[in-house]
Amino acid sequence: MIEVSGVSKRYGEKLAVDDLSFSVQPGVVTGFLGPNGAGKSTTMRLILGLDAPSSGAALVNGKRYQDLQAPLREVGAMLEARAIHTGRSGYNHLLALAQTQGIPRGRVDEVINMVGLESVARKRVGSFSLGMGQRLGVAAALLGDPATVILDEPANGLDPEGIRWIRNLLKGLAADGKTVFLSSHLMSEMEQTAEHLIVIGKGRMIADMSVEAFVAQASSGAPVRVRTPDSVALTAALIGAGARVSAEQDGALAVQGLTTEQVGELAAAERLVLHELTPVQVSLEDAFMSITKDSVEYQQA
Amino acid sequence: MSSEVTLARVTRSEWTKLWSLRSTRWSLFVACLAMAGLGPLIAAVSMAHWNQLGEFQRLTFNPLERAMGGYRLAQLAIGVLGVMVISGEYSTGMIRSSLMAVPKRLPVLWAKLLVFTGVAFVLMLVTALISFFASNAIFTEHHVNQTLGSPHALRVFAGSVLFMCVTGVFCTALGTIIRSTAGSISAYVGLMFVLPVVGDILPASLSNAINPYLPSVAGTEVASTFHDPYTFSAWGGFALFCGYTLLAVVVAAVLLKRRDA
Incomplete structure (x- = not known):
């Protein structure tokens, strides 16, 4: 359960996130959509306590992230930007994270198996492909078996087989009653994975509704x-x-x-x-384009 | 089983992080080699010329500083590693994983300081002992005798080791403040190696007034046998260096806590 209320974030002159309020419920996959530069990653960083909001509050399970006693056991996250030391092996990366909150070694092996990295886990992360790096990021997110999972662009760099793997993984997590929040710029991917959508543009809320309602809204007039x-x-x-x-x-x-x-x-x-x-079906892609066309950060001339 | 983040757990994690990087192991190896090897090397070279030395040179020969001379090189490896313990996390993005695991943030800094200073202390203590006794074995052949009981010997010995440990702390604080590896190492080299040179080219009256306060000068008083009249005492200078380091650590802690990661 994630609750964001009245959160804004200003970097110098630029208002990256502008008074966002929404909640992410357990049991469904919630997609976080927006054009590049809309503030998706910033919002996730605010939820995860990496950046401090200029105003408002982001709560996970009713607490600020900084106040969680064992954060990895409550929230698992993978950021879009790499957050792994390239000189370390995947196994040692996960082990070091696990040790901060007494997660047993056995769980490290478990998540390595879950993401299918057994054969390369002892190699330096610097030698990993983009897809292997994404799988390691997912492993880190699942390390503490958290009830809330936050993934920023998880499909990036994955091959079609990998994309299907992550889609099934996320649906499985939601079916287990977990809160799953993922951002993606791939609308087609979101259409197949998410049930609920939060759409933002230029840091502001555009839509907070089910995928069906979102498509229906955009299809009116189709x-x-x-x-x-x-x-x-x-x-x-x-x-x-x-x-x-x-x-x-x-x-x-x-x-x-x-x-x-x-x-x-x-x-x-x-x-x-x-x-x-x-009747012409509007895809999520089209719905997204028509609804966000006014809030694209960098319009093509 | 309780599962909250504790300093002990974060320290274990930092122990894993330190030893699981090849660059760390190399830096520590270089530091050990310099500390253990340079003293005996200097001893062997100077003893090779012993018979050609005049009476005055023999009298003023300082076996203690020769035996501990390795610290002048070892401190560079320790300093660079001290920086990289944290700057390496910023350059790779690892810091975000670290801070998501430990969102209170400060335990990460304390654990890094504990682990790195502890490892540096043990390794430098052992290699300084090796250097001291190996050098003395060479000196003794030429009837230049000293023991840890000789005047200043224990203080210079302990001072060299302590200076390196505090240098490591200082550099980790620098790395936390500056965040970039290149910038932090430049700042370290500038403060510890370039400033004294600048100090030396100033007019004597000015440099005598400024030099004692430079971190490198103040910090190494404790590792020297002789003191100029205008400098601090051995432990006084070291205390000043510890003061600078404490200041850097406080600034580092405040910035780590406040800044967006």
Whole structure:
């Protein structure tokens, strides 16, 4: 359980996080979305006590992170930026972290097995691939078997097999009743993993809702795709009914302003044959783009 | 089993961190080699010319400072390692993992100081003993005799070892304040090796007034047999050096606690 209330963070002139409030509930995977520079990593650093908020408070299990007696046993985190000494072996990295709160050696071997790094755990981290580094980061996050897991861009650098692995891992953690909070810029990944979304842009809250609701919101006003051998007659009828119609490349029509049902009924009334009638699904990607387009930090010219 | 973060646990963790880096082991090896080997080497070289030395040179020959001379080189390895114990965490990002595990932060600094100073003390004590007795074995062949009971001997011996340990503490504090390895080592070399040279090119009246306060001068009084009239006493100078170090540690602790990591 993570509760962020009224948190702001200012770096000099720049307000990186602007009065954010949200909570992350146990039992579901909560996605944290936002364009680059939106303040996702900063927010996570504020939750983890690495940066101090300029105002407001971020609590984990009702406490500030700094006040947790055994933080690794309550919160496991992996930051986007590497947080591992490259000269040390993965095993010794995990062992040193475990020793700070009396986590037994056996647990170190356990998490190494969980992330599939048995064969390289004794090698220096500097020789690791990006994907191996991510797996080691996940191992560190799971070390204390925490009830809350915070992962910043966990899919970065993973191959498709690795991405599926982490997706199943996170879903499994949520199913076990854990609080799972992950950021990603890969919308497709979020769509398959997260149930709940927190979307921010320019440090401000844009949306805090279920993935379904988020897509539904963005889909309102999405076009209906319709194909007919008699495009001219149908177009005339649709425009007569107040729709905006445009031609697709394959000869289908994109209709805006009417629902699928209305288009179908109109065609039946005009006795026109339809070959296709499809509500266009907006992907999370599109929903995200349409909702955040005003809050992209660096607009392309 | 209780599972909270304790200083003892963080100290164990820092012990693991210290020994699991190749760079640490190399730095410590170099420090040991310098401390154990340089004294006997100087002894052997100076004794090789013993028969050609005049009466005056034989009388003013200082076997004690020769036997302990290795500390002048060993302190560099100890200082650099003292810096890297913390700056290496900043340069790799490891500090974020360390502070997430120990969010109260200060135990990380205390544990680093404990582990590193403890290791430096034991290693330098042992190698200083080796250097002292090996050098003396060489001196004795030429009837230059000294023991730890000789005038100043015990103080110079202990002083050399203590100076290196406090240098290690000073450098870990510097690394915590400056955070970058290059910057911290530059600051260390500048303070301990360049400032005295600058002091020497100043007019005597000025340099005599300033020099005693330089950390390198004050800190090494305790490792010298003779004292100029304008300098601090052996333990007085060392106390001043400890004072500088304490100040650096306090600044380091405040910054570590307050700054965003």
